[in-house]
Amino acid sequence: MMLIRYLSQIGKYFLMWKEIFKKPTKWSVMKGLIFKEVDDLIIDSLGIVAFISFFVGGVVSIQTALNLTNSFIPKYLIGYATRQSVILEFAPTFMSIIMAGKMGSFITSSIGSMRVTEQIDALEVMGVNSLNYLVFPKIIALLLYPFLIGIGMFLGIAGGYIATVYGGFGADVDFIEGIQRDFLPFHVVYSFTKTFIFGMLLATIPSFHGYYMKGGALEVGKASTVSFVWTSVTIIVLNYVITQLLLTK
Amino acid sequence: MIEIKNIEKSFNGVKILKGISSVFEAGKTNLIIGQSGSGKTVLLKSLLGIHTPEVGTISFDGRIYSDLNADEKREIRTEIGMLFQGSALFDSMTVSENVAFPLRMFTNDSKLKIQKRVDFVLERVNLVGAHKKLPSEISGGMQKRVAIARAIVNNPKYLFCDEPNSGLDPNTAILIDNLIKEITVEYNITTVVNTHDMNSVMEIGDNILFLKNGVKAWQGNKEEIFRTNNEAIVEFVYSSELFKKVREAHLKE
Numbered sequence: 001m002m003l004i005r006y007l008s009q010i011g012k013y014f015l016m017w018k019e020i021f022k023k024p025t026k027w028s029v030m031k032g033l034i035f036k037e038v039d040d041l042i043i044d045s046l047g048i049v050a051f052i053s054f055f056v057g058g059v060v061s062i063q064t065a066l067n068l069t070n071s072f073i074p075k076y077l078i079g080y081a082t083r084q085s086v087i088l089e090f091a092p093t094f095m096s097i098i099m100a101g102k103m104g105s106f107i108t109s110s111i112g113s114m115r116v117t118e119q120i121d122a123l124e125v126m127g128v129n130s131l132n133y134l135v136f137p138k139i140i141a142l143l144l145y146p147f148l149i150g151i152g153m154f155l156g157i158a159g160g161y162i163a164t165v166y167g168g169f170g171a172d173v174d175f176i177e178g179i180q181r182d183f184l185p186f187h188v189v190y191s192f193t194k195t196f197i198f199g200m201l202l203a204t205i206p207s208f209h210g211y212y213m214k215g216g217a218l219e220v221g222k223a224s225t226v227s228f229v230w231t232s233v234t235i236i237v238l239n240y241v242i243t244q245l246l247l248t249k
Numbered sequence: 250m251i252e253i254k255n256i257e258k259s260f261n262g263v264k265i266l267k268g269i270s271s272v273f274e275a276g277k278t279n280l281i282i283g284q285s286g287s288g289k290t291v292l293l294k295s296l297l298g299i300h301t302p303e304v305g306t307i308s309f310d311g312r313i314y315s316d317l318n319a320d321e322k323r324e325i326r327t328e329i330g331m332l333f334q335g336s337a338l339f340d341s342m343t344v345s346e347n348v349a350f351p352l353r354m355f356t357n358d359s360k361l362k363i364q365k366r367v368d369f370v371l372e373r374v375n376l377v378g379a380h381k382k383l384p385s386e387i388s389g390g391m392q393k394r395v396a397i398a399r400a401i402v403n404n405p406k407y408l409f410c411d412e413p414n415s416g417l418d419p420n421t422a423i424l425i426d427n428l429i430k431e432i433t434v435e436y437n438i439t440t441v442v443n444t445h446d447m448n449s450v451m452e453i454g455d456n457i458l459f460l461k462n463g464v465k466a467w468q469g470n471k472e473e474i475f476r477t478n479n480e481a482i483v484e485f486v487y488s489s490e491l492f493k494k495v496r497e498a499h500l501k502e
Contacts, residue, residue, distance in 0.1 A: 023323070029353055118337040125297050125409075126351055127326030 013208050020136050020204075023129040030137065037141035041103050042148055048102060049095060053086070053152035056094075057159030058167075060085050065169035075170045079178020082160035084187075091152040092191045093239045096198040099145075100231035104206035107138060108227040111210030112220035120211070131211065138203040145199030146192045153191075190246045197242065198235050205231045250275050250310055251296065251407060251439050257304035258291055265291045266302065267463040275406075275439045278430050278453045282444060283460035284485060292460065293411055293443045297331065298322065309407065327355050330400030330438075332410040332429075336392040338384040344371070344395050345380040351403040370398040374428060390421035394428070401432055408433065410442040414449060426452045447492055450474065459485065475499040 024030070064081040111134055114120050123130040157179060165172045209227035213219055251273040258266040265288045273279040281289045294300045296307060298314065307314045309325050317325070331337075338347050345367055352363045371377065374394040384392055393413060400408055410429060414422035430453040433440040442449065450457060454471035459482050466481040474486060475496055487493045 026354060113340075117340070118333045118335055119339055121299065122331065122333060122337040122339075124299065125326065125329060125331045126354065127323045127329075128354060 012212065013204070016131060016135075016208055016211070017204065019129070019131045020139070021132070023132060024136070025128065025133050033133070033137035034140050037137040038144060040106070041138065041141050042144045045099065045102060045148060046151065048098070049148055049152045050155050052098060053091065053095065053156040054159035056090055057082060057086055057156030058163030060090070060156075061160035061164045061175075062167060062169060065164060065167075075174040076178035076181060078164050078170050079160070079175035080181055081178075082164075082175075083157055083179040083183075086156035086160070087153050087187055087191050091149050091156055092194045092198065093235065095149060095152050096195070096202065096235050097232050099202055100206075100228050100235065103202055104228050104231050105224045107203070107206035108210040108213075108224045109220055111207055112213045112223050113217075115211065115213055116216055116220060134211070135204065135207040138207060139200065142199040142203040143196075145202065146195045149192075149195045190242075193246065194239060194242050197238060201231060201234055201238070205234060251441065252308045253292075253296070253305065254308075255305040256292065256295060256302045256307070258288075258295055258300055258302045260291075265463050266295070268305070269458075269460070269463075269465050270305075271458050271465065271468060273439050273441050274456065276434055276437045277440070277455035278433050279439070279441045279456040279458065280444055280450060280454045281441065281458050281460065282450060282485070283466075285445075287460040288463040289443050289460050290411070293409060293441065296441060297329065297409060298326065327351075327403065328406040330403065330405035330408045332393070332396050332400050332408070332413050334412040334415055336384070336389075336396040338392055338395055338399070340384050342383075343380065344376070344382050344384070344387065347384070347395055348398045348402050350399065355403065366402060367398075370402045371395075373401075373432075374398045375424075389416050390418075390425070393417065393421075393425050397425070397428060397432070401436065401438075404436065405438060408438045408440040410440065410444075412444060412446075413442060414444065414446045419448070422446065422448065423452065429453065447486060447489075450486065451495075461485075 025033070061078050061082045064078045068075070068077060111120075114134070120130050120134075123133055161172070161175050161179075164170045164175050206224075206227040209223045209230070210220075213223040252271075253273075254270050256266050256269045257264065269288075269292060281292060283289045291300060295302050301315070309328070312321070312325065314322065314325065338344075339350065342350065345364075348367045348370060349363050352358055352366060356363075358366070367380075371380065374397050376391060376394050376398065379387055379391060379395070384395070387395070408429070413425050413429060417425060426449050429440060429442065432438065442453075444450070451471055451474075454474065457467075457469055457471065457474060458465060459467040461481050467477065467479045469477060474482065477483065487496050
């Protein structure tokens with residue numbers, strides 16, 4: 001019974017995708033909505049992404065340095081490990097889980113509140129495709145999500161550099177050598193492919209939970225929690241699938 | 250004019266509307282009244298196209314809704330103005346932006362023309378000087394007036410109101426009732442009001458449809474409601490001492 005419920009929800013989610021692209025909102029209106037979503041979802045997240053990336057990058061490099069007790073292991077490994085951790089996993093995947101909490105809760109609660117206060121019904125009665133009006137601008141705004149994660153990657157490595165060099169864990173030449181050594185551009189492609197997919201999940205799963213919620217204010221809170229859980233689970237599972245597909249031979 | 254014929258609607262096997270037929274004329278305020286659970290909200294939502302009746306037809310000036318294609322249905326929806334119970338104003342938009350919304354969505358009018366129309370309807374609902382305020386910064390009565398302004402800004406042919414007086418003080422409730430009545434006559438709109446408020450029934454009920462357990466139990470106007478001996482309507486409308494006295498006084502006259 002539970003399986004049927006989950007499958008039915010998954011089916012409903014994909015049907016929502018179809019509805020989003022039906023009967024588009026007038027471009028003059030949509031343009032404003034997209035800019036607003038870019039501001040709410042991308043620009044407003046810059047601070048937290050920069051802050052977390054910088055400090056986590058620093059911690060990764062310190063922990064790597066502290067584990068390099070054998071003097072035969074080269075010091076450039078600190079930079080190498082920081083680069084690999086930040087580019088491959090931390091920035092795209094774990095930042096997306098953090099964003100599922102920040103952006104996801106915002107999306108679910110704002111759409112959920114509109115549902116509770118009949119604002120979505122008002123849109124529908126006026127003949128507006130409410131899914132296109134509410135969700136499409138979020139999808140377009142989150143096409144910029146890879147830029148946000150790109151900034152996170154840069155600041156994560158910068159945080160690692162500062163922690164290593166100014167914390168006395170290694171020389172700057174070693175760190176720079178580490179971040180350049182055996183660099184595979186495909187890893188960046190892999191990382192941004194993941195980021196793009198996670199961006200689409202971040203736009204649509206919280207929207208789904210907000211749009212189809214039932215009840216009052218309490219249920220808006222519950223929907224936000226459920227949306228965070230499902231967005232995170234989906235990101236983790238897809239992260240595994242994408243890694244298996246793109247990185248294994 | 251909206252005509253409904255033999256409307257039936259069920260949820261989870263329970264029949265909520267049981268073969269309701271009626272005509273809602275243009276230029277008149279048509280009220281749907283009845284106890285909670287009598288099916289009036291389901292009927293209103295069926296008229297709005299939110300629910301689809303299993304049996305029966307709804308026609309808007311001869312256009313049978315269920316026979317229309319998606320574009321024609323959308324066309325009818327642009328001819329509808331709706332006043333929701335909680336006003337349903339977009340809380341991220343100012344009063345002016347809320348009222349301008351249908352025009353921005355469905356017309357190619359210039360910004361200046363839209364602003365002139367917004368100013369006109371806000372003046373019509375006696376709301377001057379609130380343009381820049383957010384819905385959260387104005388009173389419930391003002392929110393209702395903004396919602397009426399938004400509902401009529403696009404010159405709708407049909408106006409639906411769900412409990413327009415709920416949560417309002419008696420004075421404001423009368424103002425809203427009178428505004429609905431005036432607008433209905435002025436623009437020859439087919440107005441359908443779903444209400445519990447007996448003051449509204451007595452004030453603006455040109456055509457009153459009384460539902461009981463999903464069935465049309467009575468239909469008439471505000472004059473006839475005083476004289477009817479229909480047990481169901483007498484029991485519902487004159488349940489309070491005040492209205493009993495009003496009825497007695499009216500009958501003596």
